[in-house]
Amino acid sequence: GNSVTQMEGPVTLSEEAFLTINCTYTATGYPSLFWYVQYPGEGLQLLLKATKADDKGSNKGFEATYRKETTSFHLEKGSVQVSDSAVYFCALETNAGKSTFGDGTTLTVKP
């Protein structure tokens, strides 16, 4: 079956530090890949997506590139802010219409 493995947290960084959260996946076919973010007391919301190999998704300074050869979709940001503190979920979805989510990585950014 499909699976998503993401970097265990929690991750604590200082403001303006570089962020990487690793995500690897196993899937049949050609899934779409997503990063979602969840702020306290809220539901998950889409951060960025990529639909085919070598696509780069980007939003709010975050980026992730769909790497089929390494089955990875690592999330990066060059300079994090306190407001980026949240839980980040990597996910994939295939034509079957059912998403598979990673376990989530909690990020805390300190001023």
Next chain:
Amino acid sequence: DAGVIQSPRHEVTEMGQEVTLRCKPISGHNSLFWYRQTMMRGLELLIYFNNNVPIDDSGMPEDRFSAKMPNASFSTLKIQPSEPRDSAVYFCASTPSPKEPQHFGDGTRLSIL
């Protein structure tokens, strides 16, 4: 555009009571999902519907849980009887088609005493 709307936002009730959670998906979205989130188990898919038909309910914990989608604009998740271990945040999400991102509601925080 209105997002996915869930009600109630919070529910506190005693064990043994029936609990009904409600969800209104985004208009035009064909798939609807119910999730449960806890610290211990993370985000779990309970059931999902496509065009109002349940496709996969393998995540429903036991017979105490049931879900319905009588039409394209409304779904319910019912727990009867409720138990303290059902305490969690329950999310509803919808998506227009496969391989598109899901849109989540703000969740229902359920506490069973």
